[in-house]
Amino acid sequence: MNGWETALKGLVDTLIVFVVLANMRLLGASRLGSCIRVVALQGILLGLIPLVSQGGHLGLRVVLQAAVSTVLKGIVFPALLIRAVRESGSRRELAPIVGYTPSLLTGGGLLALALWLGGRLPLPPTATSSLLVPVALFTIMVGLFMIVARRKAITQVLGYLAMENGIFAFGLAFAEKEPFLVEMGILLDAFMAVFVMGIMVYQINREFDHIDADRLSALKD
């Protein structure tokens, strides 16, 4: 392995660490706006990884995939979500069910779990980075945790997006083997979900004057 490849590998590792840090920030962020930006940033970071990890020989497929996912996750989704927040006129602070510091500590535990699990999964060896699979698992877990531990409907959309980021990262680990169509399909699903949820959040808010999801469970028909 020559110096250039070592440097690229270091850069990929650094990007992956930033993805982990974005997860931590997501767990500790107290405002909707910063949550949306963090998830968008995470999407952009993940979009950059295939470009860097392929080194000199970039295929059209890789570039296209990175471009589509970066534009969708970095620009379209946050714009949709910020619009939904503005239109629903909800308060910008999150109302966490689990507090921020316990959330961060949970994040530490989840990270350890993901690293342990990632080391034990019987997967084919990846060319990109040995960290990618554990970090993908971690991102998925953080997404699930965000859905469970935050009250607002918007944060559930964000948790869903973080999960999609995790699935994308999982796909990156096996970039050569995964069909292009599957990746695009997932992105399209995520796009539709965010689109529909954005409208739904607005509708929920108009109907009930708030978007607290835990109070929906007390509804009677």
Add this chain to the structure above:
Amino acid sequence: MIVVAVVHVLLALLLAPLLPGVINRTKAALAGRRGQPLLQAYFDLGKLLRKDVVYSTTTTWVFRAGPSAALAALLVALAIVPFANARALLAFPGDLLLFAYLLGLARFSLVTAALDTGSSFEGMGASREVTFSALAEPALLLGLVAMAREAGSVSLSDVYTRLAPVSLVEGGGPVLLLVAAAFGVVYLAENARIPFDDPNTHLELTMIHEVLILDHSGPDLAFLQYGAALKLWLLGSLAVGILIPLHGAPPVPAMLGGLAGMFLLAVVTGVIESTMARLRLVRVPQLLVGATLLSLLALLMVLA
């Protein structure tokens, strides 16, 4: 090599009070003021050393011993910390833990001295100091453990002379960057700098470090202020040692590079203090837990 180590200790003893001066001048420059002279900390120390000490009648020997014990612990810690990629004066396996707990000992003597005054105000400060440092300690220790594991040694000197060369672009780069970021947060927290504590405020209910030393006077206060400057130097050199690659440089340029790094860190601290507001007290633990997570992440990456 021993000459270099002695020179490093002497430099630290001599230049440490310059660090608060640089921070203050940076803040003044950013606020459009002229600010205190760079050497103000030296003037203050000189003035305090020439004064008498006043002891309250409610205090005991604990209060009198506090400042000297704290300064002594920090001086020993200074002999352990490697500077500018050279080995420290004292280096033995396990000095990594000794370093962390010498800082703890200094804090303990300071806190007991504050409690000894019987002032409820100082009691509050003591409680905050202990709470926050208890949260900063895992960040420091986990970071040190991660680096020790990466370097394969439990001596600070070994760790810093072996790791700085594995510079930031090669393997281990992300680990070192994470640890450096965690150490940066610990540096600000332990030195009571701005996101955690405002060193300019006096007699406010939210302050931490200043309230602990309210009842000290004369040479005792000088000891405490000099100790605070040494602590800036100690924790600063941990962060600078990671970030500035000086491997293979001959002693004199390495030393100059290290000094430049220390003063650059002081300038950065000044910029942070000028651009940020102090955090609300309830948010402080969150930031410290965040720093701990950075260290934990580094450790997990080393282990994985």
